[in-house]
Amino acid sequence: MGKRTSAAGASAGEASKSKPTATPAIAMNNGFLAVPISLPHGVKHWIYVRKHTASSSGMASTSKSAVEEVPAERTLFVANLPVDTTEEHVREMFGRVGGVSAVRFRRQVGVEEEEEEREELGVGEDEEEHHQIAQKSGKKTKGKLERKPTVPRIVPLPPMDPRNAAGSQPLLTTASSAHIVFLDALSATRALDTLHKGLRFPSASTPTGLPLLLAQYTLARPPLPTIHTHTTSTIALYTYRKAHPLPRRAGVRGVTLGPDGELLDEDGFIIVQRSGKYGRAGASVEGGGSVGVARGGYVEREKKKSTGLEDFYRFQVRERKREELAGLRARFEKDRASVQRLKAGRRFRPY
Numbered sequence: 001m002g003k004r005t006s007a008a009g010a011s012a013g014e015a016s017k018s019k020p021t022a023t024p025a026i027a028m029n030n031g032f033l034a035v036p037i038s039l040p041h042g043v044k045h046w047i048y049v050r051k052h053t054a055s056s057s058g059m060a061s062t063s064k065s066a067v068e069e070v071p072a073e074r075t076l077f078v079a080n081l082p083v084d085t086t087e088e089h090v091r092e093m094f095g096r097v098g099g100v101s102a103v104r105f106r107r108q109v110g111v112e113e114e115e116e117e118r119e120e121l122g123v124g125e126d127e128e129e130h131h132q133i134a135q136k137s138g139k140k141t142k143g144k145l146e147r148k149p150t151v152p153r154i155v156p157l158p159p160m161d162p163r164n165a166a167g168s169q170p171l172l173t174t175a176s177s178a179h180i181v182f183l184d185a186l187s188a189t190r191a192l193d194t195l196h197k198g199l200r201f202p203s204a205s206t207p208t209g210l211p212l213l214l215a216q217y218t219l220a221r222p223p224l225p226t227i228h229t230h231t232t233s234t235i236a237l238y239t240y241r242k243a244h245p246l247p248r249r250a251g252v253r254g255v256t257l258g259p260d261g262e263l264l265d266e267d268g269f270i271i272v273q274r275s276g277k278y279g280r281a282g283a284s285v286e287g288g289g290s291v292g293v294a295r296g297g298y299v300e301r302e303k304k305k306s307t308g309l310e311d312f313y314r315f316q317v318r319e320r321k322r323e324e325l326a327g328l329r330a331r332f333e334k335d336r337a338s339v340q341r342l343k344a345g346r347r348f349r350p351y
Helices: 002-018 057-062 087-094 111-121 125-136 185-197 210-219 224-243 292-307 314-346
Strands: 033-039 043-051 075-081 100-105 176-182
Touching: 033 185, 043 185, 075 185, 087 100, 087 176, 176 185
Parallel strands: none
Antiparallel strands: 033 043, 043 075, 075 176, 100 176
């Protein structure tokens, strides 16, 4: 019995030795801390964390796409996040040591993209303003205010991203980063110390992998009534814009067109434009006026004047003719050599 007990104890000791231990974090020379994250199915993903350092004022003012300024003493910068990371995941991983005030991902939609999406879904600012002015200036007929037709709104299609449909944020791009702002500086320091033991990624609440692809396939094919409603609203907005066009404006802000095509300022006075040989030719509405055509004739005259002085002296004529003869002689020798090579290649050689 004693031998069996010792053997069982030895096997238990070997099992405890072979049991994998948690991978510790690695301190890097550039100030980052490489932290392993345990993903499902035994996969390890490494993120890189360091304390946020405030950028210089000059760099912050010149870069338009820079992230909003965050307090450096209570902010951690995290890079190489998993692509399916959400704000809830970050708060769950880092909120155990202190309260997380905000999570700001570096992947942000640009202002131009937001404006394009807004124009696709509805009406632009100029059209809304023009429509409001038209409603205020409506005439009264028989004691009632003549109402203008309302601007149609485009009924959008349902979201085709399964994560958006589930109320989550879309997938991040590869090697995305984020700024994690804590409530106080002590929580940020404590979180950085706790990261040495590694992290465990929370369970995914949104579809990933094959379920994500299947959901994308399903959402990319909405039902026909939904497509019909979206198409009808789009055509209605197009018809309205054709029937109620916006007033044309010039390229310069605050400048409009008069009844004869002249440019008018904000007070209604005619803007005097510079005229050339051909008048105001080339003055486009969008460009705010141009004198490119009139300037072209002046450039051509300058070219003619410059070409007339090339052979002013007799020695210039002699040198030019000498260079032309030398060039003809060189081309003749080159052609004669090529003819000799062709003749030699066609000669019959029996042996």
